[in-house]
Amino acid sequence: MSVPVRNYTPRRVNWGSSGESEVLTAHTGELDLLQQDQLFEEIAWADEAREPEVERLDASQIAVAVDQASMIYKIRSSSEYRNSQRRISRQLGRITGSGWAHVPALQDLSFVVRQGESVGVIGTNGSGKSTLMKLLTGKIRPTTGEVYATSTPVMLGVNAALVKQLSGRENIKLGCLAMGLSPAQVAEKYEMVVELSGLEASLNLPLKSYSSGMASRLQFAIATAVDPDILIIDEALNTGDAQFRARTKRRLDEVRQQAGCVFLVSHSLGTIKQMCSRVMWIEQGRLLADGDPEWVIQQYQEYTEHKSNDRLRSAQIVYDRTLLQLGPVRIDFDGGTRPKRAG
Numbered sequence: 340m341s342v343p344v345r346n347y348t349p350r351r352v353n354w355g356s357s358g359e360s361e362v363l364t365a366h367t368g369e370l371d372l373l374q375q376d377q378l379f380e381e382i383a384w385a386d387e388a389r390e391p392e393v394e395r396l397d398a399s400q401i402a403v404a405v406d407q408a409s410m411i412y413k414i415r416s417s418s419e420y421r422n423s424q425r426r427i428s429r430q431l432g433r434i435t436g437s438g439w440a441h442v443p444a445l446q447d448l449s450f451v452v453r454q455g456e457s458v459g460v461i462g463t464n465g466s467g468k469s470t471l472m473k474l475l476t477g478k479i480r481p482t483t484g485e486v487y488a489t490s491t492p493v494m495l496g497v498n499a500a501l502v503k504q505l506s507g508r509e510n511i512k513l514g515c516l517a518m519g520l521s522p523a524q525v526a527e528k529y530e531m532v533v534e535l536s537g538l539e540a541s542l543n544l545p546l547k548s549y550s551s552g553m554a555s556r557l558q559f560a561i562a563t564a565v566d567p568d569i570l571i572i573d574e575a576l577n578t579g580d581a582q583f584r585a586r587t588k589r590r591l592d593e594v595r596q597q598a599g600c601v602f603l604v605s606h607s608l609g610t611i612k613q614m615c616s617r618v619m620w621i622e623q624g625r626l627l628a629d630g631d632p633e634w635v636i637q638q639y640q641e642y643t644e645h646k647s648n649d650r651l652r653s654a655q656i657v658y659d660r661t662l663l664q665l666g667p668v669r670i671d672f673d674g675g676t677r678p679k680r681a682g
């Protein structure tokens with residue numbers, strides 16, 4: 340059975356005051372026309388409905404499929420804000436049922452990740468990376484669209500519970516049991532976890548004597564004991580030294596070889612380059628780039644450099660130019676091949 344994935348490629352780009360426009364197709368050399376100093380006035384989808392390209396995929400190779408997923412958080416507005424606006428808000432509230440604010444976090448994301456891929460996820464603060472990971476684990480449901488996963492992804496964050504009063508050894512055993520391993524499986528995995536943590540010399544000490552980097556390493560080592568099909572790592576590797584990263588890479592390679600896939604969310608571009616075969620850049624809630632790590636990271640660095648020097652227009656140009664190169668994906672499933680929904 341197979342899952343067709345459709346690529347809609349045409350987009351219309353208008354730039355300059357002359358109102359020139361040209362339909363560009365993603366993945367063509369025409370994009371060279373767009374030099375960095377050109378001003379983009381507008382980027383919009385081409386209105387013309389073109390026959391989509393259909394790429395045939397084997398469903399057994401798919402780990403995760405995200406289909407036009409958007410996420411809007413609905414939160415209560417702060418009381419100070421409500422108080423300062425009381426008179427107006429009371430009147431408005433009568434009409435709109437207010438007191439609630441809507442925070443858009445992700446907009447219309449579609450992509451497919453295959454078994455064996457290691458995907459780096461980058462983006463500036465608040466761009467939507469963690470929200471996407473929460474969608475993948477099923478912790479939250481998308482406001483619109485759908486997220487599918489062939490098995491429940493295991494999220495490894497820096498906040499996994501460790502007990503401060505217990506030793507490293509006891510934490511390994513407890514942590515593995517808490518993740519659902521049987522005592523026999525814990526015994527089987529124990530040495531691997533110890534080796535991966537690289538903390539042999541400190542394992543008899545209580546956890547409260549560990550540095551935050553040591554604690555993160557232990558968390559990481561414990562979490563990878565479960566051989567998850569889909570592993571999500573959120574920032575946990577940043578604190579590790581070069582030796583730890585080398586060991587981690589070996590373990591992640593093993594996880595991938597066991598037909599799994601790995602998502603690594605990190606602000607450490609060096610770690611991402613070292614570990615990942617594919618990089619997604621999420622910015623302002625949109626999937627801006629998805630592909631070769633070197634290329635995506637280069638665009639991202641250019642963008643953040645402009646931003647940090649307050650060159651907002653230039654940053655916007657990099658944003659628009661990068662978005663142009665992304666071939667949007669639309670997902671259709673054949674009957675019976677749909678993986679289960681995440682969550």
Ligand SMILES: Nc1ncnc2c1ncn2[C@@H]1O[C@H](COP(=O)(O)OP(=O)(O)OP(=O)(O)O)[C@@H](O)[C@H]1O
Pocket residue numbers: 412413414442443444462463464465466467468469470471
């Ligand atoms: N529980 C929540 N309720 C309301 N808004 C939220 C919630 N979680 C995240 N947001 C908002 O959603 C947007 C995306 O946040 P998210 O945490 O996904 O970004 P991020 O890329 O992981 O950021 P960072 O790199 O700083 O960790 C932000 O505007 C954030 O304020």
